[in-house]
Amino acid sequence: xxxxxxxxxxxxxxxxxxxxxxxxxxxxxxxxxxxxxxxxxxxxxxxxxxxxxxxxxxxxxxxxxxxxxxxxxxxxxxxxxxxxxxxxxxxxxxxxxxxxxxxxxxxxxxxxxxx
Amino acid sequence: xxxxxxxxxxxxxxxxxxxxxxxxxxxxxxxxxxxxxxxxxxxxxxxxxxxxxxxxxxxxxxxxxxxxxxxxxxxxxxxxxxxxxxxxxxxxxxxxxxxxxxxxxxxxxxx
Numbered sequence: 001x002x003x004x005x006x007x008x009x010x011x012x013x014x015x016x017x018x019x020x021x022x023x024x025x026x027x028x029x030x031x032x033x034x035x036x037x038x039x040x041x042x043x044x045x046x047x048x049x050x051x052x053x054x055x056x057x058x059x060x061x062x063x064x065x066x067x068x069x070x071x072x073x074x075x076x077x078x079x080x081x082x083x084x085x086x087x088x089x090x091x092x093x094x095x096x097x098x099x100x101x102x103x104x105x106x107x108x109x110x111x112x113x114x115x
Numbered sequence: 116x117x118x119x120x121x122x123x124x125x126x127x128x129x130x131x132x133x134x135x136x137x138x139x140x141x142x143x144x145x146x147x148x149x150x151x152x153x154x155x156x157x158x159x160x161x162x163x164x165x166x167x168x169x170x171x172x173x174x175x176x177x178x179x180x181x182x183x184x185x186x187x188x189x190x191x192x193x194x195x196x197x198x199x200x201x202x203x204x205x206x207x208x209x210x211x212x213x214x215x216x217x218x219x220x221x222x223x224x225x226x
Binding site for chain 2: 033035042043044045048055056058059090092103104105106107108109
């Protein structure tokens with residue numbers, strides 16, 4: 001079956017702009033989590049969605065937001081981009097959120113560069 | 116806040132040597148997962164540990180979950196160049212639904 005698909009793969013934006021990233025989970029998976037990966041901070045949890053509802057949120061400013069659609073596809077939005085937002089944004093899907101025996105499948109990520 | 120620390124941050128080994136990475140949580144975990152990320156790739160699930168003191172093996176990889184369910188380790192015996200990458204642990208604090216990733220250990224294997 002198809003894996004997790006993230007689009008676009010690469011993105012260059014200027015400071016102050018906003019950006020929307022997309023994630024299509026594996027068919028049948030209803031939980032989608034987003035992570036920010038930077039060389040210095042590792043994998044930082046952004047938020048998790050299940051059945052169109054945000055269930056968990058990490059410690060990121062309100063400029064970072066997301067949503068999930070009825071087909072489980074998810075988008076995350078970053079407004080008023082800052083240079084420090086440059087990172088690899090990873091999406092992970094799982095059947096259910098965070099329970100036993102629920103592994104996460106990661107997409108290839110979107111590499112965002114803010115200039 | 117809840118934290119998962121992972122050491123060492125980097126490890127260079129000669130091919131054939133053993134390698135171990137350790138994961139320590141500030142709180143008790145319901146379960147812990149391990150992932151491997153190859154250079155330029157994305158994290159790939161390796162294994163999940165749930166029970167206190169649990170030990171699981173996958174060929175040359177041995178995973179342990181501490182008795183107190185606050186720490187874990189991944190040991191690779193006789194490393195190979197294919198083991199290169201960053202190994203992450205991800206712990207789920209008891210009573211929560213989210214996973215906290217460790218900072219990762221980047222392994223380089225010298226042929």
